[in-house]
Amino acid sequence: xxxxxxxxxxxxxxxxxxxxxxxxxxxxxxxxxxxxxxxxxxxxxxxxxxxxxxxxxxxxxxxxxxxxxxxxxxxxxxxxxxxxxxxxxxxxxxxxxxxxxxxxxxxxxxxxxxxxxxxxxxxxxxxxxxxxxxxxxxxxxxxxxxxxxxxxxxxxxxxxxxxxx
Amino acid sequence: xxxxxxxxxxxxxxxxxxxxxxxxxxxxxxxxxxxxxxxxxxxxxxxxxxxxxxxxxxxxxxxxxxxxxxxxxxxxxxxxxxxxxxxxxxxxxxxxxxxxxxxxxxxxxxxxxxxxxxxxxxxxxxxxxxxxxxxxxxxxxxxxxxxxxxxxxxxxxxxxxxxxx
Amino acid sequence: xxxxxxxxxxxxxxxxxxxxxxxxxxxxxxxxxxxxxxxxxxxxxxxxxxxxxxxxxxxxxxxxxxxxxxxxxxxxxxxxxxxxxxxxxxxxxxxxxxxxxxxxxxxxxxxxxxxxxxxxxxxxxxxxxxxxxxxxxxxxxxxxxxxxxxxxxxxxxxxxxxxxx
Amino acid sequence: xxxxxxxxxxxxxxxxxxxxxxxxxxxxxxxxxxxxxxxxxxxxxxxxxxxxxxxxxxxxxxxxxxxxxxxxxxxxxxxxxxxxxxxxxxxxxxxxxxxxxxxxxxxxxxxxxxxxxxxxxxxxxxxxxxxxxxxxxxxxxxxxxxxxxxxxxxxxxxxxxxxxx
Ligand SMILES: Nc1ncnc2c1ncn2[C@@H]1O[C@H](COP(=O)(O)OP(=O)(O)OP(=O)(O)O)[C@@H](O)[C@H]1O
Ligand SMILES: Nc1ncnc2c1ncn2[C@@H]1O[C@H](COP(=O)(O)OP(=O)(O)OP(=O)(O)O)[C@@H](O)[C@H]1O
Ligand SMILES: [Mg+2]
Ligand SMILES: [Mg+2]
Numbered sequence: 001x002x003x004x005x006x007x008x009x010x011x012x013x014x015x016x017x018x019x020x021x022x023x024x025x026x027x028x029x030x031x032x033x034x035x036x037x038x039x040x041x042x043x044x045x046x047x048x049x050x051x052x053x054x055x056x057x058x059x060x061x062x063x064x065x066x067x068x069x070x071x072x073x074x075x076x077x078x079x080x081x082x083x084x085x086x087x088x089x090x091x092x093x094x095x096x097x098x099x100x101x102x103x104x105x106x107x108x109x110x111x112x113x114x115x116x117x118x119x120x121x122x123x124x125x126x127x128x129x130x131x132x133x134x135x136x137x138x139x140x141x142x143x144x145x146x147x148x149x150x151x152x153x154x155x156x157x158x159x160x161x162x163x164x165x
Numbered sequence: 166x167x168x169x170x171x172x173x174x175x176x177x178x179x180x181x182x183x184x185x186x187x188x189x190x191x192x193x194x195x196x197x198x199x200x201x202x203x204x205x206x207x208x209x210x211x212x213x214x215x216x217x218x219x220x221x222x223x224x225x226x227x228x229x230x231x232x233x234x235x236x237x238x239x240x241x242x243x244x245x246x247x248x249x250x251x252x253x254x255x256x257x258x259x260x261x262x263x264x265x266x267x268x269x270x271x272x273x274x275x276x277x278x279x280x281x282x283x284x285x286x287x288x289x290x291x292x293x294x295x296x297x298x299x300x301x302x303x304x305x306x307x308x309x310x311x312x313x314x315x316x317x318x319x320x321x322x323x324x325x326x327x328x329x330x
Numbered sequence: 331x332x333x334x335x336x337x338x339x340x341x342x343x344x345x346x347x348x349x350x351x352x353x354x355x356x357x358x359x360x361x362x363x364x365x366x367x368x369x370x371x372x373x374x375x376x377x378x379x380x381x382x383x384x385x386x387x388x389x390x391x392x393x394x395x396x397x398x399x400x401x402x403x404x405x406x407x408x409x410x411x412x413x414x415x416x417x418x419x420x421x422x423x424x425x426x427x428x429x430x431x432x433x434x435x436x437x438x439x440x441x442x443x444x445x446x447x448x449x450x451x452x453x454x455x456x457x458x459x460x461x462x463x464x465x466x467x468x469x470x471x472x473x474x475x476x477x478x479x480x481x482x483x484x485x486x487x488x489x490x491x492x493x494x495x
Numbered sequence: 496x497x498x499x500x501x502x503x504x505x506x507x508x509x510x511x512x513x514x515x516x517x518x519x520x521x522x523x524x525x526x527x528x529x530x531x532x533x534x535x536x537x538x539x540x541x542x543x544x545x546x547x548x549x550x551x552x553x554x555x556x557x558x559x560x561x562x563x564x565x566x567x568x569x570x571x572x573x574x575x576x577x578x579x580x581x582x583x584x585x586x587x588x589x590x591x592x593x594x595x596x597x598x599x600x601x602x603x604x605x606x607x608x609x610x611x612x613x614x615x616x617x618x619x620x621x622x623x624x625x626x627x628x629x630x631x632x633x634x635x636x637x638x639x640x641x642x643x644x645x646x647x648x649x650x651x652x653x654x655x656x657x658x659x660x
Pocket of ligand 4: 063
């Protein structure tokens with residue numbers, strides 16, 4: 001058990017270096033064990049220093065910077081120990097345009113490894129979709145869904161009104 | 166003391182009916198005392214039923230609906246017992262376009278009564294501004310500010326680079 | 331392995347039978363506030379074994395059953411079926427497709443089935459445990475929950491890595 | 496009564512003296528993630544008497560003093576001065592303009608002044624208490640804090656109405 005965690009931590013921490021460097025160009029971030037001598041019980045902490053700043057404490061980061069660090073951590077776990085699918089419900093509303101673009105670049109890379117479902121209100125996030133599901137409530141408090149397969153690179157476009165049979 | 170709270174609660178609850186009706190057209194919302202017979206200790210609750218739905222419990226509302234109910238409550242207090250200024254830091258990221266528009270309509274009305282300072286990333290929110298303050302960190306971890314007085318109805322436009330003297 | 335099809339009936343705002351056909355790649359889910367996007371996320375977490383009513387934003391588990399609207403009566407049961415593509419053989423079962431179904435009656439009775447064969451919750455949990463699916467693993471990040479991975483204690487972050495490995 | 500001018504020096508990321516000239520109406524504050532928008536909100540809450548280091552996202556009050564960056568050394572003190580227009584006579588003081596200043600030294604010493612005359616925190620609190628300003632009244636809603644008014648207990652919502660009246 002200890003070896004399994006140890007190996008997993010190493011892999012996630014290595015991924016974190018790469019993901020963090022892309023989300024915070026010029027910054028420094030790393031994952032650390034709170035008690036490296038006791039692999040059985042040690043907790044895991046995160047240090048994050050955006051470019052041009054000195055502060056490393058996560059609690060002093062801004063709202064958007066915190067979201068980005070949390071995403072970096074999750075994406076690192078996903079890359080080190082892949083799962084078949086991921087479901088993210090409005091994780092990017094606090095990001096500005098530049099950081100949203102960096103987030104989407106990495107999120108879109110999961111396209112080849114896993115299935116990614118993202119709930120969003122951001123137009124830019126819709127642009128990375130292979131398939132778009134529109135959910136509406138047509139006034140009577142009951143949810144309906146419309147599915148639209150977007151233009152895929154090979155040009156196939158189809159629209160099927162999924163939903164109630 | 167009891168009369169002061171009683172009168173304030175009545176005024177806020179009355180404002181809430183009006184604000185809620187504008188933010189949730191066709192819905193029903195009201196503020197209630199948890200213990201109307203004991204004005205000295207009673208708490209305050211909120212019931213909110215969006216149009217076409219039956220559920221009244223605030224915890225079952227969606228993320229955006231909850232933000233809108235919270236805003237309705239705050240705006241009602243602001244209208245019933247006005248303060249000289251309000252400072253809102255990214256309160257609207259969960260709202261869709263329709264609800265953002267409703268929020269901004271009421272927020273802009275404070276222009277005549279009080280001073281409203283809003284931090285945002287939403288382009289639509291910037292459009293209601295009389296004055297826009299851009300804050301940047303020009304790479305060295307130190308905040309700078311640029312102030313731009315927007316076109317006011319009488320056409321006066323001025324740009325002063327506020328900031329370090 | 332990926333999600334192939336989701337059928338929801340009577341779960342929260344999905345009163346009518348609603349079908350989602352999924353494909354590998356990136357799926358983006360959009361819609362107005364309160365239309366049912368997070369209810370869809372809850373439906374997936376629920377069919378995979380989520381036991382906490384509070385995590386599903388309700389007071390008691392019965393709150394997941396369609397509660398009715400002014401135009402439609404409440405339903406007596408909620409049912410969600412998720413079909414997972416297993417052609418890669420990751421799930422320890424001899425089928426290229428695996429369907430997991432969960433039903434809850436207003437009486438409080440609950441039923442599970444794998445490929446239409448009734449089973450216990452434990453069987454579903456065992457089937458999925460080695461596949462890396464579920465909320466504990468942060469493969470499902472609910473609305474407003476992103477920051478929890480940073481705000482939690484170092485032991486909580488360790489648990490995320492342990493579960494994923 | 497409205498905010499006329501804010502001068503910040505050495506508070507969080509505002510290392511250099513920074514001046515904001517405010518006018519009545521709606522002011523919108525924009526800028527990239529981590530640029531200093533919420534630090535500006537914290538500066539206003541701080542000069543008005545905020546005592547909680549955690550509310551200011553730090554560990555100890557000293558965290559509000561500019562901590563330095565790779566290119567600039569840390570400063571020894573933080574100072575914020577807020578000038579409030581009092582031509583309507585709402586503040587119980589015989590001036591048409593009232594300036595409140597707060598200074599914190601790295602040694603832990605803290606100074607307050609009203610219109611350049613040194614005073615105690617208590618004097619500042621008394622001056623402002625009847626004017627309806629401050630975080631308790633929800634006239635300052637920090638980032639991520641909007642939902643607290645709904646998530647809190649009924650007694651907390653009562654307290655908001657009591658303070659505002
Ligand atoms: N058991 C139920 N029966 C009927 N309707 C329900 C039930 N539970 C929740 N709802 C309704 O579902 C709605 C919330 O849906 P949901 O949280 O999925 O919205 P959303 O699309 O995620 O919106 P947002 O963009 O604001 O996050 C609420 O308005 C609520 O009334
Ligand atoms: N005492 C300090 N000295 C120097 N820099 C500080 C200090 N305290 C906080 N900071 C810096 O200020 C930044 C956060 O600023 P702030 O929270 O105001 O950002 P923001 O503009 O609100 O961003 P967002 O849009 O993401 O919410 C952090 O990057 C942090 O490093
Ligand atoms: Mg939602
Ligand atoms: Mg901020």
